[in-house]
Amino acid sequence: MTEANYKHRGLRKARPLAALRYAIACLAMATSLVHPVTAFEPIRPLPQSIDHLPALVALGKKLFFEPALSADGTVSCASCHAPEFGWADPRPVSIGVHGRTGSLNAPTVLNAYFNFRQFWNGRAGDLQEQAAGPIHNPVEMDMSPEAALRRLRQDPSYDAAFAAAFPGVEWDFSHVTRAIAEFEKTLITPNSRLDRYLRGEIQLTASESEGYRLFKQLGCVTCHNGINIGGNSYQYMGALIPTEIDAAGADRYALTGNEFDRNRFKVPTLRNILQTAPYLHDGSQSDLKKIVELMGYHNLGFRLKDEEADLILVFFQTLTGETPEIAHRQ
Ligand code: HEC
Ligand code: HEC
Numbered sequence: 001m002t003e004a005n006y007k008h009r010g011l012r013k014a015r016p017l018a019a020l021r022y023a024i025a026c027l028a029m030a031t032s033l034v035h036p037v038t039a040f041e042p043i044r045p046l047p048q049s050i051d052h053l054p055a056l057v058a059l060g061k062k063l064f065f066e067p068a069l070s071a072d073g074t075v076s077c078a079s080c081h082a083p084e085f086g087w088a089d090p091r092p093v094s095i096g097v098h099g100r101t102g103s104l105n106a107p108t109v110l111n112a113y114f115n116f117r118q119f120w121n122g123r124a125g126d127l128q129e130q131a132a133g134p135i136h137n138p139v140e141m142d143m144s145p146e147a148a149l150r151r152l153r154q155d156p157s158y159d160a161a162f163a164a165a166f167p168g169v170e171w172d173f174s175h176v177t178r179a180i181a182e183f184e185k186t187l188i189t190p191n192s193r194l195d196r197y198l199r200g201e202i203q204l205t206a207s208e209s210e211g212y213r214l215f216k217q218l219g220c221v222t223c224h225n226g227i228n229i230g231g232n233s234y235q236y237m238g239a240l241i242p243t244e245i246d247a248a249g250a251d252r253y254a255l256t257g258n259e260f261d262r263n264r265f266k267v268p269t270l271r272n273i274l275q276t277a278p279y280l281h282d283g284s285q286s287d288l289k290k291i292v293e294l295m296g297y298h299n300l301g302f303r304l305k306d307e308e309a310d311l312i313l314v315f316f317q318t319l320t321g322e323t324p325e326i327a328h329r330q
Contacts, residue, residue, distance in 0.1 A: 042216065042225040045195035046271075046321065050113060052185045059165040060183025061326060062158075063176060068151045070141035072097045077134065077180070080106040083326075086275030087187060092283030096140040103248040105283030108276045110187050110324070111269055115231035120250040120281045122234060122266045127181035132173070145173035152176070189272055189321025197318070204318060211315025214308050219300050223267045229319065230267040237263050237280075240301030243294075250281040273316050289313055 089106035118130035252261035296304035
């Protein structure tokens with residue numbers, strides 16, 4: 001940029017008053033848009049529902065529970081994201097077609113819509129892109145798009161379902177993943193005690209409230225925040241004190257090859273955390289108190305007191321939301 005147009009764009013002359021007025025206007029706008037009780041809360045409540053197209057959801061649900069989408073006809077999305085286990089996998093690492101074992105723990109698909117990226121290392125940008133992953137993955141469902149389409153076309157019950165979801169369209173693999181992603185929009189868990197508290201509807205008990213205060217004050221909230229209490233940034237496991245836990249190919253490093261990305265993961269959501277054991281990318285821990293202690297030590301750099309860990313566990317009880325309606329019907 002030349003000197004002339006640098007001046008021309010007015011960047012030379014500082015305009016402190018205008019900047020101040022702008023900042024005040026932004027602040028006023030931000031505070032008028034949010035509920036006064038929650039204006040300065042780092043966690044935001046979930047909405048009651050997300051707009052979705054019912055015909056696509058119906059098809060997506062059928063596909064989510066469809067073992068014919070796997071090479072040996074035994075594995076569906078629900079095999080590793082099981083409704084009765086918080087839509088996660090109770091096994092430390094998932095087991096796919098022909099009994100092949102993976103190296104990672106399946107995160108819950110509940111509220112996954114709100115993650116800024118999908119997978120532990122964020123390699124998929126959204127739910128539709130994500131859904132193609134497991135179908136093709138040789139240790140998960142191991143199907144090419146062509147093979148998956150052949151299977152679905154052999155089943156006449158899909159004719160009507162696709163026709164209702166995508167009228168007049170010749171469907172292909174992108175419609176399969178589109179419908180699954182639409183179904184996943186219904187897998188949200190509103191009205192947890194924390195959300196109701198954040199909306200000013202209820203009070204937390206004294207220990208829940210103290211647990212929440214510690215969660216914020218000790219610094220857990222620097223990584224676990226926002227609408228999903230996680231799911232919105234990449235952070236290190238071992239930010240302050242390195243861990244021995246093997247990244248098992250789940251970290252950003254596996255994707256970028258950049259040293260900076262070693263042991264850096266998409267922060268997992270803490271919503272419904274009591275239902276989604278075992279924990280961590282490799283499923284190596286089932287004891288939630290142990291995890292809270294690990295987090296304090298490796299990610300905050302100090303040992304939590306026993307009673308602090310216990311209070312955070314009480315706070316975790318407020319993070320269980322309402323089970324999606326579809327789980328009752330299944
Ligand atoms: C064999 C087990 C298995 C099957 C089958 C499976 N998944 Fe997964 N899923 C996993 C594992 C393991 C991960 C984490 C992998 C990673 O991060 O690299 C995962 C990650 C995800 C995520 C990302 C969640 C997040 O927080 O990042 C979503 C969404 C998801 N799966 C949906 C699906 C859908 C939809 C299907 C069916 C098309 C499916 N999965 C089939 C095991 C499975
Ligand atoms: C520097 C960022 C950071 C801080 C601070 C942090 N965490 Fe985490 N947390 C993570 C990351 C990254 C993971 C995933 C680690 C892995 O899978 O190896 C995680 C995982 C978890 C899990 C397991 C979730 C699951 O589904 O596997 C829990 C529970 C948890 N954190 C609670 C806490 C608590 C409680 C605190 C405060 C004492 C805390 N975290 C502080 C980044 C952080």
